[in-house]
Amino acid sequence: MRDEVDPGATSGADSPDAGGISRRTMIRRTAVAGGALLWATPVVQTLGNDSAYAWFRGSSTPGTCLCSESIVTIRPIACHAEPGTKLRIAKSGKYVTLEAVSGGSCGTRPNCEVVSEVFVWTVVSAHGCSLYSQKDNTAVIHVTAAGATITLQLTATLSCQAGKNGVIKNCMATKVQKVCFTQVTGSESQRCGRFEPHRNKLHGTVRCPPKHKKPTN
Numbered sequence: 001m002r003d004e005v006d007p008g009a010t011s012g013a014d015s016p017d018a019g020g021i022s023r024r025t026m027i028r029r030t031a032v033a034g035g036a037l038l039w040a041t042p043v044v045q046t047l048g049n050d051s052a053y054a055w056f057r058g059s060s061t062p063g064t065c066l067c068s069e070s071i072v073t074i075r076p077i078a079c080h081a082e083p084g085t086k087l088r089i090a091k092s093g094k095y096v097t098l099e100a101v102s103g104g105s106c107g108t109r110p111n112c113e114v115v116s117e118v119f120v121w122t123v124v125s126a127h128g129c130s131l132y133s134q135k136d137n138t139a140v141i142h143v144t145a146a147g148a149t150i151t152l153q154l155t156a157t158l159s160c161q162a163g164k165n166g167v168i169k170n171c172m173a174t175k176v177q178k179v180c181f182t183q184v185t186g187s188e189s190q191r192c193g194r195f196e197p198h199r200n201k202l203h204g205t206v207r208c209p210p211k212h213k214k215p216t217n
């Protein structure tokens with residue numbers, strides 16, 4: 001008895017491969033599945049590639065912030081005559097506030113932020129004045145004698161971190177600065193100048209004169 005043969009089964013378009021299924025059967029099954037078999041794989045691969053590339057690019061060097069610290073200058077920002085009694089100022093003395101201007105940076109790498117910046121003021125030498133107090137990037141000098149000078153060493157430490165759980169990287173800068181002061185008697189404007197220090201050269205401090213070199217024979 002001869003098996004019945006589908007007339008279209010002998011055409012090249014619908015002939016099944018050995019052990020396979022015909023193209024017509026595959027298309028019919030694909031249509032039933034709503035085309036998911038044809039599109040699911042390319043879409044998943046595309047999203048997966050983009051996502052992996054973005055993660056690699058943003059996290060290629062975790063915890064490696066480019067930390068750098070510098071101390072640009074130390075400048076006076078305030079000056080007040082020594083307070084006396086009965087709403088009068090004392091006959092001599094003043095307080096001069098110095099401010100350190102730093103130029104630290106954590107670089108431009110992604111997620112690198114400043115955690116802290118710590119300043120430490122240390123007296124190297126002083127004549128006619130003393131370090132009264134210090135807070136962050138400011139220090140108050142108590143001047144008690146004419147021709148007073150003070151040499152300060154300032155250390156600034158900047159801490160950078162890449163993300164909340166990244167490695168903290170520290171960098172440090174040191175500057176030694178000598179400051180000389182003007183008169184300590186008279187009215188407050190005579191001791192400190194008539195305007196704020198950054199607006200007037202007569203702000204209670206002066207440039208220290210250069211050291212005289214000994215003549216050579």
